[in-house]
Amino acid sequence: MKEVETGVNHKTVCVVDYGMGNLNSVAKAAQTVAPSQTRIEITHDPARIDQADAVIFPGQGAARACMQALTEAGLHQAILKASNEKPFLGICMGLQVLMGHSEENAGVDCLNRLPGNTHRFDLTPYPGLKLPHMGWNRIHQTLEHPLWHGIEQDAWFYFVHSYYVRPEAADTIAGQTTHGQTFCSAIAQDNIFAIQAHPEKSADSGLHLLKNFMHWSGT
């Protein structure tokens, strides 16, 4: 596996735990590809997130429950702060709640860190296609980015979701995928990279992306 040659090795990478989804899978996959001096820490402590060199923000389940869990865990501000300051990787729901608003659960206001909203797939014109969009699909890389380094164009990633993001800034779309309609499957903006697929379940391409993140300076 080739990696990004930045000389960056994060000391501590936090996986944010707010009670949604299986963080162990994310942490185990990250640990597998992390340099030996890097510590992967699952935490719900805002202070630890603040001290980390890089942050992974995973998520599963429904938008309302996710936002509620974030609020209850008192992590709202810590997430926003980290997403402004250090290499930040959002995964699945961790991408969707970065947006302004989600159509899920009759409408949920989200973190509003990235301009744009989260919408439900409309598969009416595509009979035979199913929701959730569940399984392996390709990501077409639409930007050059250190996190894509060494991952082939149109590589397969594992997805499970029924909603997708539509960022306002077209130049932040880092990847696109087609399920009936073509949708944004990755966003890159400054120190944030957020992906709809699950790299921790995407075999080699996913591990490669996580490995790249371990060495990414955030620029």
Add this chain to the structure above:
Amino acid sequence: MTLAKRIIPCLDVDNGRVVKGVQFVDIRDAGDPVEIAKKYDQQGADELTFLDITATAHDRDTIIHVVESVASQVFIPLTVGGGIRSVDNVRTLLNAGADKVAINSAAIFNPGFVQEASDKFGAQCIVVAIDAKKVSAPGDPDKWEIFTHGGRKPTGIDALEWARKMAELGAGELLVTSMDQDGTKSGFDLALTRAIADAVPIPVIASGGVGNLDHLCAGVTEGHAEAVLAASIFHFGEYTIEQAKNRMQKQGIEVRL
């Protein structure tokens, strides 16, 4: 570019060990779930399903350790089924590293459990397993019924109605096994698979009866399944996952290669 159809090898686990003879020439321990999972991952399996057939409740905790060790070394989705009866069971398995759980008889005894689990953990991780047998007389319109206890006990529930109900209650996926075809190696019950796949908005996994690669292809092209599950044709080294995918691709089916 489109979603790939999935191939899912299914492994029976008894007391922490894979049983029903998995035979690969190049693995040391044919009962070790981690070794077998790695092997299938290398061959390009899209997901893995572990079916816990441990008889005693006391020993059932061993599946947790199996999931933990597989999930720490194999980075593709894992589904675990067998004996899942409570929200606590679901939570424990997901925390151990399972991505989905397959609920079978507990859904029949208490359909509300499917809704409860789906509300709590999200539809994406709730698979409902449907074991069906054809009950219509030859010449009559097709009709299938849900059976429990490995196909021995009829429930009087119509399979199609049940499938629709499970989707409405929040199942994210249906694993449809034909109890008529299971173990016969003569192919899926394609009419059953297609009837259910066309009736529900969620993905259907076809299961039961695979004996060759063309059966897998038919599950997708004629059965309208999103994924195909098989055990013995892969376990005994008759075919590799890669061969299966090559055959599917030749028939115009999108696969991850």
